[in-house]
Amino acid sequence: MAQLRPGHALAQRYRRTRQHTLALCEGLSAEDMMVQSMPDASPAKWHLAHTTWFFEQFVLGRDPRYRPRDRAWHYLFNSYYQSVGPMHARPRRGLLSRPTLDEVLAYRRHVDQAVGEALSRDDDDARAALVELGLQHEQQHQELLLTDVLHALWCNPLLPAWREDGAPEPAGETVPLQFLPGAEGVAAIGHAGPGFAFDNETPRHRVMLAPHALANRLVTNAEYAAFVHDGGYREPSLWLSDGWAMVQSQGWQRPLYWQPDLASAFGPGGVRALDPAAPVCHLSYYEAEAFARWAGARLPTEAEWEAAATALPVEGNLLDDVPRPPRAARGSGLLQMYGDVWEWTASPYVAYPGFRPLPGSLGEYNGKFMCGQWVLRGGSCATPRGHVRASYRNFFPPHARWQFAGLRLAQDR
Template sequence: MTAGHTCAVAGIAARFLQLRQRTLELCAGLSAEDLQLQSMPDASPGKWHLAHTSWFFEQFVLGRDPAYRPRDPAWHYLFNSYYQSVGPMHARPQRGLLSRPSLDEVRDYRRRIDDAVGELLDRSDDAELPGLVELGLQHEQQHQELLLTDIKHALWCNPLQPAYRAPVAAPADAKAVPLQFVAGREGIAEIGHRGEGFAFDNETPRHRTLLQPHALANRLVTNAEYLAFMGEGGYREPGLWLSDGWATLQREGWQHPLYWQDDLASEFTLAGVRALDPHEPVCHLSYYEAEAFAHWAGARLPTEAEWESAAQGVAIEGNLQDAQRFQPRAAGAGSGLQQLYGDAWEWTASPYIGYPGFRPLPGSLGEYNGKFMCGQWVLRGGSCATPRDHIRATYRNFFPPQARWQFAGLRLGQDR
């Protein structure tokens, strides 16, 4: 082994243990019953997340070792998510029916995978191995966020609406700064990953794009501003909505953001039901709701190129998972663009498609992102459930336009 390879292996081995432990810490305080819940087809049980992330390392890292033998070959079927090229999988809407293997067996599975990955890193001179482990860790961090959003939905479905964790108080005087628009760059700009450090394939290649004269709001839209939209008939006026959005609203009976109570004065959070803070960013909105609000406000949603151009060079600071508040907070005093990272994912006006010249990863890992480039919309910036060292200016999240259970809000944009 070269000195560079040895150093890379040591670094990734330490990061591997740290992030795998972080996933378990997010489950601390949750019972086996909590971790068995699947409250809707789009969500997954916490136990399944614990197993699937381990399966990912087993399939794509340990599977490179001819001497490795799976813990239980039948689990390959249970914990494969959507990788058709490696075999069939259990139906996603029925993951909550998997009472076996037990939570203890899944935890033991994780330990076995952790040990096997550590041992493989110690002895292998495979130059691609550190990169594959890093991909698995980035995947794990995505599931850390999903653990939080999925358990929030499950606990909300309980009539008792219990808390996941005790609340972490925000500053007593936290108030949103006045809404202002900040002119963005215009002309030819470059977006996409530069090739330094980790990136998913959908962040590449870096390419040029043309930015028209525009401006972005200095902060995210607040609960108070969204209440004003509702007070002026936002959920009753079809002229504000895209056709599919209005049809979805009618079919689902939407009257307010997902976790708001019907009194419009309180909301369900991971710390339980609490008073609605008018200064905090509104979140748990679908793309349709974000777009309708922007229309009502006489503005629009930013494009992802506008957002990324504004975020380039900005330090990754904000209300992210590491703060353990798990709830958006008001933008504090300051000038310029705020809340670019954390608090709530920001819906953009951009459909999730490949960049010019996009090529997915080779082999089965090519299914990770590319095959979802149809019918999805891009979100940027991370949320209060996103790990700080997972997000970056080029990161492209994506969900279908009706999705509401993620910490998703919006920033306004406008033409100039």
């Protein structure tokens, strides 16, 4: 990272990013922010505290002059860093009524002041790199906060709106589905050059791409509804064995948040009509893979996706102030590669050849999850603008469906 003068761009970005997290919570009550609707989700209050703990632990912890607000909170708000110390069990985060929301907000102010003072004292490239990692971490939690709160409100029988989003946009027109030839032969993927990247995006390496084609756009609500109407959730031959077991045990019949009429879905504005031309979202890997098989296609590999995305500008329906629902594709060529919905790929989340995790406790950030997860690419309408890039590797277990995740089809050639 280039050296930064005190109080310059990094300090400004720190303030903006931290303020944006709080702005995303507008309209939520203290009660809303304490709900944990399932073990995979966390209360909004916990997200506010954990991202603060991250800066306290890894940035301010290097400074012997810093005094933590409350050392007992390290146990409450550590997520999974075993080398740092013990932590409160993840499925029980919703039981943390204390500290209160006001105390957590005061904790954020306490740490923000200390980080601001540290950045104003001197130039320290090592600290600047840690602050940058903390900001990227906070942006990840901004998206998680949005998806976790949405799930919590969906669990309420009243299906309350989080934010009144005004009159829905008129339904879009569906861009005809086309398969566009992808690059073939030797290609390089992974992060290289200046700018931030997580350790799991490195090192850059060569892969061999077989002849293939990518769909020009994401799969739409109307196309997925046809799969449902055709008995997709009742036909075991379309599903991976573990996926069919989930369909049976969980009673899946349609995407998460879709209503029984298959024409409306729950979102931040409450129940709204589905745009048939907009991308389908809130799918698990199992559902995406089953649809691709039903459609006579497959999911792209992450290498195929990245090789196609590298040449494209990072533009699309990404998070600015508030999330906007996934939108219908417009234009020609390869569309919707960034934003709208994360795209499940056919690639398991494993280490790249020559991968080396970050040194010390931060090595636990990504590497230890490289088992039993699948890679998603491209960002979503809840991904902060400027956070995603062509080499970015998101990952979730194959049953996860509460994220803004959908799919793009691919074919062998």
